[in-house]
Amino acid sequence: MVSEVHLEEDLSSCKKLFIVSGEHSGDTHGAGLMAALLQEGQSDVGMEISGLGGPLMRGLSSGIEDWLEEAAVLGLWEVLQKYAYFRRKMEETVKRIAEEEPDAVVLVDYPGFNLRLAQRLRKEDYTGKLIYYISPQVWAWKKGRIPRMAKMLDLMICIFPFEKQLYENSGLKTFFAGHPLVDQLHAERGADERDEDLLALLPGSRSREIESLFPAMVEAACRLSEKNEAVKFVTAAPSEKLERRMREIAQQGGLQDLQIGLGNAHEVMQRAVAGVVTSGTATLEAAVFGLPYCLVYRVAWPTYLAAKLLMDIKYLGIVNVLAKREVVKELLQSEASADCIFAELQGLLNDAGKRQALQDDLAEVVASLGKSGAYQQAARAVEAELGDAGR
Numbered sequence: 191m192v193s194e195v196h197l198e199e200d201l202s203s204c205k206k207l208f209i210v211s212g213e214h215s216g217d218t219h220g221a222g223l224m225a226a227l228l229q230e231g232q233s234d235v236g237m238e239i240s241g242l243g244g245p246l247m248r249g250l251s252s253g254i255e256d257w258l259e260e261a262a263v264l265g266l267w268e269v270l271q272k273y274a275y276f277r278r279k280m281e282e283t284v285k286r287i288a289e290e291e292p293d294a295v296v297l298v299d300y301p302g303f304n305l306r307l308a309q310r311l312r313k314e315d316y317t318g319k320l321i322y323y324i325s326p327q328v329w330a331w332k333k334g335r336i337p338r339m340a341k342m343l344d345l346m347i348c349i350f351p352f353e354k355q356l357y358e359n360s361g362l363k364t365f366f367a368g369h370p371l372v373d374q375l376h377a378e379r380g381a382d383e384r385d386e387d388l389l390a391l392l393p394g395s396r397s398r399e400i401e402s403l404f405p406a407m408v409e410a411a412c413r414l415s416e417k418n419e420a421v422k423f424v425t426a427a428p429s430e431k432l433e434r435r436m437r438e439i440a441q442q443g444g445l446q447d448l449q450i451g452l453g454n455a456h457e458v459m460q461r462a463v464a465g466v467v468t469s470g471t472a473t474l475e476a477a478v479f480g481l482p483y484c485l486v487y488r489v490a491w492p493t494y495l496a497a498k499l500l501m502d503i504k505y506l507g508i509v510n511v512l513a514k515r516e517v518v519k520e521l522l523q524s525e526a527s528a529d530c531i532f533a534e535l536q537g538l539l540n541d542a543g544k545r546q547a548l549q550d551d552l553a554e555v556v557a558s559l560g561k562s563g564a565y566q567q568a569a570r571a572v573e574a575e576l577g578d579a580g581r
Contacts, residue, residue, distance in 0.1 A: 196493040204236035205576050208287055212261035217244030219324055220298045224250045226569035232318045260481050284310050294319035294574055297379050301326030308342045318552025319575050322421035323347045336360045345575045351558055367568040373476040378456055390458050390465030395428040399468050407441035409528035423448050426455035464538035466531050469506050477509050479554050484534040486517040486526040509555050517551045
């Protein structure tokens, strides 16, 4: 009889969580959050986790369905081609949540699906907590969505400090957990021993970016070599296929001695004295590793003009967004040229004071992203919300 009473108490104290992520980065963040929630001693109650995610999340709970192969699509056209699949998956997910009756649903980034899911759940009178982790970048594109999100969600857990006030101004309870990338990269960072003659050329991880930007980087590098015979260049390819293509571009451009590594961008960022980096996650990674760099980006002009009309931010690079000023030089569109890249790299190479000032600014920006333990902080916020009976 006693054992039955204890069993009933254990079951009643177990919290049920349903997590949804739909991209590889979301699978990483979802798994990090799950690991923190499931960590022994992290919570006074048990935790039962199910949902949709990827292999990392699936490895932590058999209740997670790995749907990344279908879900992780990029671009409007690709999404439209799979419209029937996503519509069916939405219905399945809403039904599954209704059947499982989780205490909370945690939505990890992936706004195209997750914001619609939140809207459907509220329409279907779901009474559990709705928590969003890794804020969608509505602050850049669609600030008008924020008041609607505030009506649907119970808690926003954000990774950039400026997001907290932005959401709270609309009445949405918000918690700044810190950026998990900082934890990961600080663990990789070694002694700051840089080759004073080595420059990094980092054109991004996508074929389109490499085709658009790497030739200009190569041309700038050749001109720098003519000015200074001691200067060397290094790059990192994201795959063997793109490594071959990058080598072709370098040879066609006359840069014969380029060092090309495979998947070693973080090592490159710590070895080079300065560099040029394509806009994206790599710019934040470079900041964490203290690499003085300039940012480049180029898209089709109609896309750029549309973005200028829709985007509500002054800068493209997240370092500059966080600093609210141009810490890192941004070379966009026609300025992402060999002439401009050459001028910026030459300035960084020849001016140690300029490099040090930039490194100091980068360190200040990185410090604003919070201390270590971002996933643990996010887990505590989820647990606190689960413990809050009122909505």
